[in-house]
Amino acid sequence: MLKAIVTVMLKKGIFDPQGRAVQNGLDSIGFDKVKKVRIGKQLEMDLEMTDMATAEASVHDMCDKMLANPVVESYSFEIKEV
Amino acid sequence: MNWGVLLFPGSNCAEDCFHAVDKILGKPVKYLWHKDTDLGDVDAIIIPGGFSYGDHLRPGAIAHLSPAMTAVKEFAANGGLVIGICNGFQILTESRMLPGSLLQNRGLKFLCQDQNLKVDNADTPFTSEYAAGDVVVFPIAHNEGNYYAAPDTIAEMESNGQILFRYCNPEGEVSEKTNPNGSINSIAGIINRTGNVVGMMPHPERSADSVLGLSNGKGVFVSMLKHLEAKHG
Structure with missing residues (x-):
């Protein structure tokens, strides 16, 4: 199991x-x-995933599609094993 | 000529929009559900205000991914008239059908007041009942109405006449003093480049029936109706 921690901030x-x-x-x-x-x-998201690269790609996709609004927000994240 | 009012869990201005079409215009109108993938035979779509999905994450962030929004995008791509009011505007910016985004009000307060607006562009299917420079009063009721877009986007919108309404004082003067929420250039309502999708924070449906004390919001719906009638002959 992996855990993703996504931070969304208003753009500079x-x-x-x-x-x-x-x-x-x-x-x-x-x-x-x-x-x-x-x-x-x-x-904080618990991911039913084991492969780090797949998880990273997936979290990027989530951020782009929903978790952040690129017009006004930027995001960063870390993924760790739990 | 059929109108549709799109409902999400948490929409709360839908009945007012329905009333504006049904009773003020006297035209057929039906509710559309956010899970609909086929919107049926509609000529204009109103996305009403409210708190779709509780405004969680960001206002409109979850609603814009609904199945019905895919159909609304297709409808707009084919030239259909779409107007998003308040939360409807936020849904349209989240879906990128309109540029920019609505941030939290500069003063950090939920604003609920009658608001003077200056009509900036009266040459659109949504504002033809007005004249440029007219001052109208529509209520506002929002926490995230502070319109923001990147400076080059704003410049482009300004030069294309994409600003329909600006916050102003009763004399029609637009300044930072008359800007309730911090919106760039006092922007209260905008239209897309192709001229068929509008988003606005103020509520024309709440000032469409004279029994409520304000009636110049009616012009938005009458403008749309006239455009549709001219188009359909």
Whole structure:
């Protein structure tokens, strides 16, 4: 069994209002060294697969078709044995 | 002349759209189901607002992969009129039938208000009842209505007249002050390059019946009807 951990983030340059709000919140409680916060999402998927290369190709396909919107998001992932 | 209103689990503006066609236009309309692979004999399709699939992952992200959307794409490729309102707009951008994407509102708040809009292009099958520069009021109700597209895409859309509506003040002035959600160039509604697919965040169906206090949304549906009547003779 393999586990895929996919991270989806807004592309660089696209304003992330949630990240800004969190940054402001951190600043207000004294963490003034935080200069930028970006919020994304993480998906953990258990894959009934054994072959790493097949799994990678499949996760790429999932990201392109549904998990990320390439117009505004970028994605990265890691796959590990569990 | 048949109209279809496409239903997904979580659509919640479908009855208003149905009402606009059935009672305001007085034309035949039926519901289409997201699992349908054959949409039957329809001349125009409305993708209503709501929270299809609970807006999980991203608004429209799951809905756009429904079997019915394959049929909607084919319908549009053959020149059929398609309008997506609110969540319907999000579904159309997710399906790439329209450029860009709808991000979370700049102010992080769900917006629910009557909204002034300026008609930017009145020379389309969806806006011919208006004149360019008209100010209309349609309600908005969304959390992800902040329109974004890459700068070169925006430039291309602007030069092609693909912007139909922009957020404005009652005098029709468009500025960052009158932009409720952070949309680039105050974009509220757009049309595809071939002029038969529209997406808009504001709700014309909620301002189509004068009994509700607003009625200039009716123009969108009347424009579509006139276009269809001219086409079908």
